[in-house]
Amino acid sequence: MKKHITLFLSLFLIVGVALAQNKGDVQKARTIPVAEIPVDPNVKVGKLSNGLTYYIRNNGKPEDKVELRLAVNAGSIMETERQLGLAHFMEHMNFNGTKNFQKNDLVDYLQSIGVKFGADLNAYTSFDETVYILPIPSDDPEKLEKGFQIIEDWAHNTTLSEEAIDGERGVVLEELRLRLGAEERMQRETLPKIMYGSRYADRLPIGTKENLENFSYDDVRDYYKTWYRPELMAVVAVGDLDVATMEQKIKDHFGKIPATTNGKTREDYQLPNHEETFIAIASDPEAAFSRVNVMYKDRKNAQPTITVDDYREGLVRNLFSQLINNRLGELRNSANPPFVFGFSFYGGTFARTKNAYQSIAQTSAEGQLDGLKALLMENERVKRFGFQQGELDRAKKSIIARLEKAYNDRDKVESGRIVGQYVNNYLEQEPIPGIEWEYGTTKRLLDGITIKEISDLINVFIHNDNRVITLTGPEKEGLTQVTENQVLALIKEVESADIKPYEDEAVRESLIEKLPAAGTIVSTTKNDALGTTTMTLSNGATVTIKKTDFKNDEVLFQAFSHGGTSLYSDEEIKATSLANGGITQAGIGGLSLTDMSKFMSGKIANVSPFLSNAAENFRGSAAPKDLEVLFQMVHLYFTDVNKDNEAYQSFVSKQKSFLGNLMANPNFYYQDKLGAKRNEGNPRYSGFPTPEKYDAADYDLAYKKFKERFADAGDFHFYFVGNVDEAQVAAFAKAYIASLPGLNSNESYIPTKFREKDAYEKFVVNRGADPKSSVSITWREETTYDDQKELAASALGEVLTIKLVEKLREEEGGVYGVGARGSLSKITFTDFDFSISFPCGPENVDKLVAAALAEVEKIKKEGVTPEDLAKVKETYLVARKEQVKTNRFWMSNLLNLDQEDRDPSYILDYEKRVNALTAEAIQKIAQEYLDENYFLAILMPEEK
Structure with a gap:
């Protein structure tokens, strides 16, 4: 199709020029039609008789899913003085009661089919538009029908009851509270000049506190009635479903909306010119x-x-x-x-x-x-x-x-x-x-x-x-x-300055000037269950390949070797932790970062080495055609990392500029104090970076230790996932990896000795002028590991998030967002980590902390409802169905198998483990770990 379109356009332009020349009439030549950009033949664009526009496209990735959007061509710019903030408020109200979904029923239903509020289900409002986002399963006719019913309700069936409006005021006011701070205050000063003379200067979508507290019910109803009209809307449906079915759904649901008569004109508001x-x-x-x-x-x-x-x-x-x-x-x-x-x-x-x-x-x-x-x-x-x-x-x-x-x-x-x-x-x-x-x-x-x-x-x-x-x-x-x-x-x-022309210096054409002597592949094994091929190289290095068809032009790369900075002394880690980030800023193979940027023109490949607490690592990606460049960069990071004090000082200068006033921000200050408190007694904790710490960092030592950590390629495991050619990877592996030194070091990491206190503590930080607070409740404990316990800990976080949203947001109206998260880590010790966090008003901290802990106690005593357990399971299974068809999933999980010494069943039996998850297992995790020994951290504004 591409060739036909391009040929058509070329002929069209040639004919147009010929006609103009033959007639010799410039005026007539101007009447010849101009070649317009075509519409992709893969998308069907239509318009209903009531004026609603629709776009439909069949797309099979991911399977069994349709992405729905409702776009409303109206935003905060359309508000009257009485409606400031109500375009955005209206967006909220569409999740709080419609003709077919009573308050909370919509979110509750979508959670039951694996659609997460916030992560999947969402919306946004800007100056000129409001857009609603809904992914929906396409393999179940009932779920599909309800999905289209939801976006139809958003378009014209919102109930806007007085109770729901009053209930949502608190949530939106909390969202406004989140935006308070230095950036918001400075924007209030600069926006009138940036958007001089225009309506945009005083129509920020969030609105004003005064209006959100005091608007009448009719104000928001009037906005909805005035601007949510079919001729100002578009429905977009893209996904794994035939076009005819999606088109019929749109016609059935949106064709019955009456056409507007005498609707208010949707103006395009201007930004006036100014001489100054x-x-x-x-x-x-x-x-x-x-x-x-x-x-x-x-x-x-x-x-x-x-x-x-x-x-x-x-x-x-x-x-x-x-x-x-x-x-x-x-x-x-x-x-x-x-x-x-x-x-x-x-x-x-x-x-x-x-x-x-x-x-x-x-x-x-x-x-x-x-x-x-x-x-x-x-x-x-x-x-x-x-x-x-x-x-x-x-x-x-x-x-x-x-x-x-x-x-x-x-x-x-x-x-x-x-x-x-x-x-x-x-x-x-x-x-x-x-x-x-x-x-x-x-x-x-x-x-x-x-x-x-x-x-x-x-x-x-x-x-x-x-x-x-x-x-x-x-x-x-x-x-x-x-x-x-x-x-x-x-x-x-500047206008009168003596400025020299830019000097464009040429860069050599080869990344590696002298190719190394190639190594060999000693053995090759296959894992049919995982679909991988693993090669052992002559220097001891291991290369694992997983060929996929998820992307045609993508190869992901990662590598690791146990050890990392855990092998540094306490003094060495403090001296080098900040300097480590500057090592790669000098470039490789004698080429600076500027040289590398020029060399990489037209190539798609990137590699980043980095040190973590437990490993030496690489991360990168490439188009298949540029995979050799990736291998060459890996080779140079092992053998020829530049050492350049000038480049390092440039890095330090930028970092110091970035960090110079960071602690003036209440949130950064809070995180700094919180990190220091939780790491009391940890000799390896270096704290939040500061300009002074960068001055004290030891580049020479960091470079030396980096070279030591990457001296032995033989204990590295390299992974390539994507559209890889096994023979090509084998050839590159022999040339660029097997040729690297193998020292048989076979190092392991040293387990972390420090443990946070397992005791109740309340830690309050007073910082900031705005009336806003942040709360974090954390449980951490060393424990024993098993896969099902890890899954139950994660599920507990999902269940508790559902309950906290219901209680703190929907019932109390005290937060905009709230979440809980549970995890179990195997590196470098088995660590249970569970947290609840939310921002709120200072006056509500004690009440909301008590409410959050009450929800924890309720799960401990009463357990998890079958409905909530089903929601979490469905969310996991729906997400897994998509994730397993991505290169990113396989890369992270293959790496995880080796780094944490897991059995392949950890990947292969996931669905079985999810289906085996019980309410009792989740309750047991809560009872065992969510005890009275939690760390309560609170950011409060400064006392006046």
Whole structure:
């Protein structure tokens, strides 16, 4: 299909040009139709007589599941002054009673079929839209019917009872409470300038506390009646079901909604132009990070991408972003980086009607002007000298490589990753041509895109009007705040600065300059039950392969060797823990990170070595075509990691900038104090990173220990999962892994000696100006291990979460979110860990802690209801059915089998273990471990 579409478009354009030339009439040539971007033939787009739009696509991954979306083309921008926050409040109300599902019945039903509230079932509200998310099984006609009934109810059957509205006020107010803090306060100062003169400046979706407390029942009912109309809605259904069945479901459920008569006009609210440069500077004592943002808003309204020419313009802008961001990435990795990170892009703003070019950076608290100057200078450098051909060639390779990967995997994409593009097509008119068209058309168009037209974009992007410069960051003693005059002076300084052209240095073509002498494969075994092949190499290393057909263009890679930092002395681990992260920042094989970025243009492969407490590790992935590059990187990380003090200091500089004001944030401060408290007496605990600790870190020792840890490849186990060719992996393994030193060290990790106190303790931290608290209740205990106990501990967390949501959120209205989690770990000792956590108002802490503990006691005394046990089992089984068809699942579980010395039945008998799980086993876990010896940690605001 791709070839036919591409050929058609090429002929269309050729004919158009010929007609214009033959007639010699420019005016007439303009009347020739412009080639439009087609709609993917795999999706059916339709419209009901009442105006509702629908999108349907059959997609078999994952099996037996359909992703449903209800998109409403209305959000907070449509609210009246009496309705501030009610677009978002209405979203909540759709989960609190409809014609066919009374309050809580909807969530209760969906949990019973394995759909988790929050993780699967969800919704969001923004300025211009509200979208509801519902995955539903497609292999059961009754469940499928109820799924469509649910989204129909959301569209026009919400009951909005007074009791339900009042019950949800507390939940939404708690969500608003969560957003309080430095970022929210600074946004209130900067948004009026960013969105100057527009309705967007005072229509944040969360609304205001005053209005959420005081709005009338009719206010929210009026919003629902006014904006939830069929001509402002789209239903999207993508999944493992035939198109005809899904289309009939949509017609049956949504065709009966009456068409609107005399409906209020849905306006597109504008973002006005302004001649001035607005400078918005906001600071806050609790701000953890410093940021700068330069925004150049377009003078004209945003236009949809409709034609092939529009698509080509988008490619040009995409290439511009890649080129400027490659340069900013080099600055980030320079000896004295001006920012922690920096990037530029052209795209949307808060206002749907306006796009902008933006350059953004995170800096140190003292380095905002330096970061801003770096952004302005790089834009100015492009303006004066443009980009260079070598930069463009690499960017084009990268674009094609990414599209090729997507094209190769076009029949293996999960429905959840497809459905969003159809929602965006309805709401934003984003094109949906399909990857076949996009891949073919991009390849055809890229060759004709020149360095000049990309470079010339800077003159369109940057202008003195419609410019907003925003600086946000901490407010503290000794820190002088940037002023508006300083920013204006900096703009003039950059405009007249002596700037040199960018120098594009070439990089060698080979990653490894001298190939090592290959090793051999000593033996090969197969595990038919797991579907794996394991090779033992001549140096002792082990390589396990699992070939799958889950993705066409994906190979996942991991490796480990027992030992890790557990083999370090107490002094060594404290001296190196922070420095370890900087080792790979120097690059490998004599190539810097910038060199590596250039070398990897057009290649899809990545490898990261890292040290954990119990192991030396690798993690990475590659497209099959670039698997040899992955092997080469692994080889170099063993043999030729660069040691570069300048690169390390660049890393330290960025880390210190990032951490400089972290403790001003109440949540980070709380976590720091909590970690220190729970690790009292632990000689190996190094605590939260700080700039001072980075200054004290020992790079030389860290590098030495890293080389020691990766000196013996012979006790590593390497895993490859995905579309792997066994013969190819064998050849690469002999060349790049078997050739590594094997020292027969066969090390193991040293078990952790420290244990947290198993006794009741209450720990309160007072921090922060806002009326918000955080609660954590934790039980930890050393125990014996078995698989069924681990499953029961996890299930206890799921059951308790259900009960806590019912009690603390739905009944008390005291929290927005609450969760419980239980686990059993085998490394480096068998550790039972169970926690309950939730944010809330300070005035409700004691009441909600008591309520949470009461739910624990209720399970201990009365056990788990059959209904709740069935919900948890169904959730596990539904999730497993999907997970087992992913490379990620098999990689993590194969690794886990070896790291924790488990039997393969741990994977293979999972469904049997879930079905064997009993209410009594869960109750027993609660009775045995959830005793009076818990650690209660509470974050409270500072006392005034």
